[in-house]
Amino acid sequence: MSLDFDSARLPNRDLTEEHHAWRTQLRRFIDDEVMPHAAEWDEAGDIPAWLWTRAAALGLLRLGYPERYGGVSDGIDIWFHNIVNEELARLGVGGVAATLMVHNIGLPPVVNFASEAVRERVAPPVLAGDAHISLAITEPGGGSDVASLATTAVQDGDHFVVNGSKTYITGGMRANWFSTAVRTGGEGASGVSMLLIDADAPGVSRTELDRKQGWWASDTATIYFEDVRVPVAQLIGEREQGFKVIMNNFNSERLAMAVGMEAMARVCLEEAVEWARERKTFGKRLADHQVIRHKVAQMKQRLNATQGYLQLVSQQYEDGNVDAGDMALLKVQASETVEFCAREAMQILGGAGYIRGNRVERIYREVRVNAIGGGSEEIMRDLAARQYRF
């Protein structure tokens, strides 16, 4: 028994031959085409255009979307998605997956809630990797308190006139469309609608955010809307029902992030154990010092707990009865696990870990974006506590 990425994964009885085959092919693609360049792309702050096309051909971008838009959904369950998020996290370059897969937060609102005409225009080119869509909810004035968002959309005939701005938008510099949360009604959640805004519509402008702690390969933008005219037909879901769309999205985003974080934590374990077996101090291997052995055991303990929890919530998600509180706490469980494992792995690697160009160093820098983005730890606990109505 070793503690590498695969052997440190608890068995999952729900996995079938198709899941294994998908993992095998994905692993091959990532190891051959992505892994050798990922760190370089991260340093350069971008990923090459061909990656989208190739990822689309393989099925990576198309996974889970209806066949009529070029997707692959027949026979697809949550485990196919989890495998993708695990295998991409194994790169240890979060920015690559964040930008490559950003349509998985931007497109579902369109595919699930927009008009057929909008779906047909947007989904096929995005799933083919030829066009891009981002999700624009967070504003300079605040991210956690979604219900207080300030971007307004005022109806004028068969158009809305949109004013305001969005920030921290992943893929925002490249996006052709934004699935945007706007205020069409009064205060609070009941005044929020979702609207598809074309990035090239007059009055839309964007600037790239300054350098980030991690996720370098992923562009992050601030988007400005100045009297942008958007057809009413581009409403995503019903007017003033935007919160339903947003909440629907959050569950799948949080699950995807939790899967990625658990896998990143597992990468930390793999790297730390490999190093501990090689490195000698005070006349013996690091792996033979009790303090280090306990660090490894603690990492595995937390990984086990996270994996078990993940399997349970994934099953509930698959059955369509996921508890939003459990989902929120799963995200916290995963971010605390990756935080712990990144820390302990870094300690085991010592100085070698601190030098740029290894997976643990990158994961260490990507802990916080996972603990804050998609719902911060504080907000997740608050959400859970409210669900329990004690």
Added chain:
Amino acid sequence: MDKILVGLKRVVDYNVRIRVKTDGSGVETDGVKMSINPFDEIALEEALRIRERGEASEVVVFSIGPSDAQQQLRTGLAMGADRAILVEAADAVDPLSAAKVITKLIEAESPELVILGKQAIDNDNNQTGQMVAALWDRPQATFASKVELADGKATVTREVDAGLETIEVDLPAVVTTDLRLNEPRYVKLPDIMKAKKKPLDTTPIADFGVAPDDAFEVSEYAPPPQRSKGVMVEDTAALVAALKDKGLI
């Protein structure tokens, strides 16, 4: 051409560090990742390319092995094979018995081309393809790095010790693949899902009436001796001295 028959053996994945069972009866396969023998994957890729060029109409894959070898056959179907045959054998099959089973499959399927890997990376026997050609009494072109078909013949470039050799064989024939023949494709997700619905027939090996080869016996598996750690020497003189020390020169 009507049909190409391709063999896919289930082996321990080439990335896995092999561990011998403590009782020496074989290598550890419990919980170990299994894959299509890489040479066989190349064989299937070549068959698919031939079919895609319109030079063959059907690609049939087979495996001789445990019921789990269905996984490898499904992968073969996902890559693009039209149908699959599993000859189910719980125990390991020696090369001659495998060749006899394959010859019977050939009788039943009448392919014009049989493509096999030059060897399987488990036991590295490098015998089955040659034996099949002999039993079938047809030409063989082993270690292929290039295959071209025209006018009922195959022109095959072979990787031999002295370099490359090009030969021409009459079809039907057996071709075995070398590493440089092609680079197998990535299997796309929709094809993985579609493979479930393609036909996969299973027949127990007993139905082939092939008795195991008495002349072939595996007595024991043992791991290679551990390599001792190397030493760094300052210069050539030190190297020569070190080698003399060990009585190697």
